[in-house]
Amino acid sequence: MSAWTPVCRLADLAVERGAAALLATSGEPEQIALFRMTDDEVLAVQQLDPYSGANVMARGIVGTRGGELTVAGPVYKQVFSLRTGRCLDAAGYTPRYGLPGDLTTYPARVVDGVVMVGSTGETSGGMRG
Amino acid sequence: MVAQRLVEALRTRDTGTWRVTVFAEEPRRPYDRVALTSYFSARDASQLALGDPALWEDPLVTLHLDRAVVAIDRESRTVRDRLGHVTPYDALVLATGSSAAVPPIEGADLGGVFVYRTIDDVAALRGWVTAQEAEAPTVRGKKRPVRGAVIGGGLLGLEAAGALRAMDAQATVIQFGTHLMDAQLDLGGGQALERLIRARGIDVRTSTATAAFRPRRGTRDVGRLDFAGGGRLDADVVVLATGVRPRDELAREAGLEIGPRGGAVVDLTCRTADPAIYAVGEVACIQGSCIGLVAPGYAMAEVVADQLLGGQGVFPGADTATKLKLTGVDVASFGDAHGRTPDAVEVVWADPVAGVYKKLVLADDARTLLGGVFVGDAEPYASLRPLLGGELPGDPSAFLLPAAADGAAKPEIALPDDATVCSCNNVTAGTIRAAVTEKGCTDLAGVKACTRAGTSCGSCLPLVKRLTTTELAKAGVAVSTALCEHFDLSRAQLFDAVRVVELRTFSAIIDRFGRVPDGADGPGRGCDICRPVIASILASLGSGHVLAGEQAALQDTNDHALANLQKDGTYSVVPRMPGGEVSPDGLIVIGQIARDFGLYTKVTGGQRIDLFGARIDQLPEIWGRLVEAGFESGHAYGKALRTVKSCVGSTWCRYGVQDSVGMAVNLELRYRGLRSPHKLKLGVSGCARECAEARAKDVGIIATDKGWNVYVGGNGGFTPRHAQLLAEDLDDAALVRTVDRFLMYYVRTADRLQRTAAWIEEVDGGLDGVRAVVMDDSLGIAADLDAAMAAHVAGYQDEWKAVLDDPEKLARFASFVNAPSTPDPDLAYVLERGQRRPARPGEREAVLVAGAVLPVLPVRTETAR
Ligand code: SRM
């Protein structure tokens, strides 16, 4: 894990509603989805929805499953853990274009009201194939 | 009816030994006589169809309609029909049923005196009442109602009286015996029933014999009844419901043995003394009598099918349990209802104030169930009936006491697998359980289709449902009404709870009503099931804009973007066009916007225009221009009112009898924005030609000469349904009030994602129950529903206009929080038939090379940051 990139202000994020962001580290910017929780913690995952192939994860419904924070894919309603990116419920679908079914997560923290996102160290990339 | 079942049973099991010819006297396919009364409201003979119509297309089955058989020649084994054709047989089954008995009362042949047995009878009765209504004199400014009398206070008579009331005629039931339904009920039950019947506006005279029907002066039409003990009653229409006579004339003339009270005598294999001739159904005199119920008839059909195929089946004995099918009057009895078994013990619970009378008849051990009578509350009937002859689990009185009175739950009844649950179709508890455990049925509809349980009279449905649910629960399939892991309540319960405690935020609601899921240490933050449900409930309760405050985070992506998500992550835009009406100027604006933003444009199935392919960051500007031109959100994204489809109606159409467009526009403007459990669609047609396909809608309105007929519960989709008649000939104001109440009642009580058709099936009392609530205010909630709709209408605002006026809400439409006007770089399109569509995977490279992406306008507006 290398540098932290400032992305936006915490105040720009609505509580429990995702927002998409462009994460420009090196090369093509990556599309990520940021989620601000009720306690102002911010979690980040890839914006690409592996089950529809569209860049929409930020538009899913936030919630919990068995106490674990989740986001539901807005197109075909898969449920993903926001912390681990793991798909908890594939809702009977398989991912598109051979994409992995789990989401890549990104470390995120808030410093002086600014949301900082770290790189995952791998370039799984938000682009669909 | 029984003939149909016989052919069906034979064709299901036989591999081709038998070729069947059915001679029908009536000019229509066999129909559901038990549901005859529903013909008054449906007026559609096809709704009474029995079984799968494909049966009559079977090459081994021939059905001759309107071809009564007139003679049997046993010697040559042939029958002769009314056209003189002679047909040979190897086996002959008589299933000629009964005819309605006409008592030897003077004047029974007058006009206006009807029997109640066939579709033709009912159609004639209806026609007569309508004609009488038109002719009825006006007394003090009010039309005098048509006066009806029903002779006979049994099941059939009460059903007929209910039908007269439903046609707005007065009804008096004349009963010869001491109390109503004396064949099934004891005196106490009969008296309780009489109170209930009177409460339905039906007059009752017991211990009364009719001496004569007298014609109206100068006519041959009935005008008056004279009673044997003196006294008279004016009547414009009379229905005879004094019993039935087996149609045994063919058997008689063929020299077959006839029972003491008629009917062809058969043994337990349903065979007459002639080994080639069987008799089934009401015409069969079995175990010494004819049985006027369909369930034993079906059992006989199965026996004969079995015998014809070389089986050994015998008649198992008659289940004579009965349930009255009269809206709002709950009556049922089974077994030895009169307690005639020696030393029988009776346990009675009566509450005259509530109009409830319940009785169990037990053997002298005070445990073995011999029979029961239920009036006013037949709830225990469905679960107790199958226990007939077995031991009751627990204290008998516990089954009769109202649940609230003792606080304790009713004892659970575990039915043995061989207990018959559905007697119409002879389905046991074991078969229903197997449908779930072995055949993989996952809901009531599946179990019904798979076992046929509950598909005839329907009285067993509550029990079938409970068995299904229990079995599913055992199999670990979630069938509880719990919404999701966060709420134990159903949507309807949650709606009431939220309404009553007046909580208006998700956090407060989940704190108060949420449950702690397994493995969690608190109720959590909801999920994609309960959040949109609560969003919808809050919206239905008028809690401000759907994107206001915490509510925004509850919305499904479509409601959050106020647009419909497409497969590539862009959205579609659907402006409202009330009633499908649009001005040329409006069309031009839409055309310009579509051209400027390069949106794929299509006319929808709902009479309006859909613009596809708008990026989230483009939505505010597109809507800015639409709102400026006077358009509003069409709520194509919401579980809400979608469209009110109209036909052009009397404005232009030469056949139109009412202004269907005007009414459609009026209704669409009234209900626009109404959030509901599922989407809602309405339709209005200007005459019975029905060009608006209104009966395919949740609420369909069809113009009549006198006003509007309202149909409810239609939909297309996966399981298409035709809407059913709710009310007739309403004026404009009554129409709006009726639709208001219907919609609000649905909004409050339906399940998540349950459309009106499914809701009507599940809600208390079915369609009749809905009608009672909506038309007669049977629950006393009409004022409340009216007020709720009035509040909705008053509180309506265009969601898109409100967004455009509020920078905070507009900020939600950024493509990226750190690059608000940079479009998603992964979008790619190709042209097809002159418009663009998302590129498919293999086309993406080509797109970039060919550069076929349409030019789009600069995307951000000033206000949107
Ligand atoms: C656009 C349209 C098709 C068209 O090009 O004509 C359409 C498009 C969609 N329909 Fe439809 N339906 C459209 C008319 C219909 C009709 C015909 C009608 O309304 O007269 C029906 C059958 C009538 C009915 O609803 O009973 C219809 C039955 C459905 C169903 C099945 C509903 C059911 O009860 O089984 C769904 C699925 C659902 O809602 O759960 C559905 C769902 C959808 C969704 C919302 C699927 C989705 O979630 O993406 C589609 C997206 C709309 C969009 O992106 O704008 N659509 N859909 C029509 C829009 C009408 C409008 O102006 O609002």
Ligand SMILES: Cc1cc2nc3c(=O)[nH]c(=O)nc-3n(C[C@H](O)[C@H](O)[C@H](O)COP(=O)(O)OP(=O)(O)OC[C@H]3O[C@@H](n4cnc5c(N)ncnc54)[C@H](O)[C@@H]3O)c2cc1C
């Ligand atoms: C309004 C009403 C409500 C009812 N409600 C219930 C209920 O809730 N529960 C219940 O169990 N039962 C009920 N019944 C009774 C039930 O309908 C009958 O028990 C059932 O229809 C008997 O079936 P079937 O086939 O023996 O006779 P039917 O259904 O009468 O069929 C006999 C057919 O044979 C035809 N036919 C007669 N003679 C000839 C001939 N020579 N050649 C050719 N065709 C001939 C007749 O026209 C008729 O169509 C009700 C009846 C009515 C009228």
Ligand code: SF4
């Ligand atoms: S339903 Fe009737 S009024 Fe409407 S367009 Fe058709 S024919 Fe004309």
Ligand code: FES
């Ligand atoms: S008992 Fe009549 S349908 Fe089941």
